[in-house]
Amino acid sequence: MNVRRGNRVGGVTYAGCGVDEKQVPCIHVDAGQGRDVLKHCEQSCDCNAESVMFSKDTQQHVLGLLEECFPASDVAEIIGCSGRSMRRWLRHFEENGTVWRDPRLRNMHGDAAIRNPHLTRAILTLVESKPAAFLHNHVDLLVALRLDYPESDHRYVSAATVYRVLRFHQYSRKKIEQLYAESSIAAQRAFAVLFNEIPLRCVVSVDETHTAGSDMYHRYGRSLRNVACVLRDRDTRPTARTSTMMAVTLTHGVLWSQTVIVGSAQTADDWRLFFQCLHSQMNTYFPGLPWEMQPDACVVLYDNAGIHD
Structure with a gap:
């Protein structure tokens, strides 16, 4: 492992540190021991790190550091992750032996709805071109696109997903109604x-x-x-x-x-x-x-x- 705070080393640069993915080993993790370390993190660790993308090797490296009894606060500071993320990875490892919630999908941060450019473009295009349509109309149309065009990725479509994307781009219900009023003078x-x-x-x-x-x-x-x-x-x-x-x-x-x-x-x-x-x-x-x-x-x-x- 090669860790330098604030520098870029090899692969990926995180908030406040750099980690070389090629030198990160796949370590066998004793989930029980890591769980004991994380119990203290819930109260004492101020892990409000910025949301970044973490590779599978980095997640396994975090669990390895916890197995070696490194303080959870130090691990969060070095890697740049939050205590909540570490607890989630450890819980998934206890359930299925991987760091993913579903080992078949192997969901990554890039799979999130907000980071999906095609889904985001579809929602924003609808709200800008058809502001009269309400939330469930957006969802119904996206689900229909999913049925007609299965090669497109619309598996994240739901009312909560559409609302999350709209809110992330500063589109509230009042703003949508304002767009409709302006377009129908x-x-x-x-x-x-x-x-x-x-x-x-x-x-x-x-x-x-x-x-x-x-x-x-x-x-x-x-x-x-x-x-x-x-x-x-x-x-x-x-x-x-x-x-x-x-x-x-x-x-x-x-x-x-x-x-x-x-x-x-x-x-x-x-x-x-x-x-x-x-x-x-x-x-x-x-x-x-x-x-x-x-x-x-x-x-x-x-x-x-x-x-x-």
């Missing part, structure tokens, strides 16, 4: 002109609001006997999260209201159920008929575009 102007022609009596305005259980105020507190408790505070008891949708018209007032218990947010199924019930209370729109002759409450105005995913 002409359509927005055309919609504004069309909506101004619709009489207000024909419009059914629909909106949704949700209430988290922890945000609801109840009578909660202590008081003297025979004295009513007037203190209102957040109830510590768990309360279901609810979503309320309401349709209001200028001439008929409230046409329909619906409250459902939801998980994290309202879904498209809740919208379909609401609209199915609202449809029976609305009048019918007649295509081609002038707006002056259209019946009241025949057009739905709903501005929550995110629900359509």
Whole structure:
């Protein structure tokens, strides 16, 4: 082994050191002994090293140093890896005798989704050309590409993968919606002109609001006997999260209201159920008929575009 801190020696240069891969031997590792050394690293080792690529020989060399009872903090400083990486390599070695999670795939750092140029290019091209598509649409399209073009590597495609790549390149959900708004200015102007022609009596305005259980105020507190408790505070008891949708018209007032218990947010199924019930209370729109002759409450105005995913 040839180690020089801060220098390049032979093969690969790491954060703060250089290691010659050709001189790194494949050492038999006693996993139990290495595990004892790493127990101290979890508390005492400040191993916040920069994410770099490590070869198989380097990973085995780390396990060899741990077997020889080198302090885990010194090994992390010399190699430039983190204590978490060392614990992961040791755990994989105990499970299957290799430093990989799956010996068949032999996953490397270059296989990560963020470092996959083809996958990254595909995701960024979609979000820039079709910002109206939401997260699951990106995933569905990439999975379809995987089926149509099996020679391309799309095995990492999932909702979490797409979100990770977008976040890594500073594409948040709000930024994607901003891109869509900027790319559809002409359509927005055309919609504004069309909506101004619709009489207000024909419009059914629909909106949704949700209430988290922890945000609801109840009578909660202590008081003297025979004295009513007037203190209102957040109830510590768990309360279901609810979503309320309401349709209001200028001439008929409230046409329909619906409250459902939801998980994290309202879904498209809740919208379909609401609209199915609202449809029976609305009048019918007649295509081609002038707006002056259209019946009241025949057009739905709903501005929550995110629900359509």
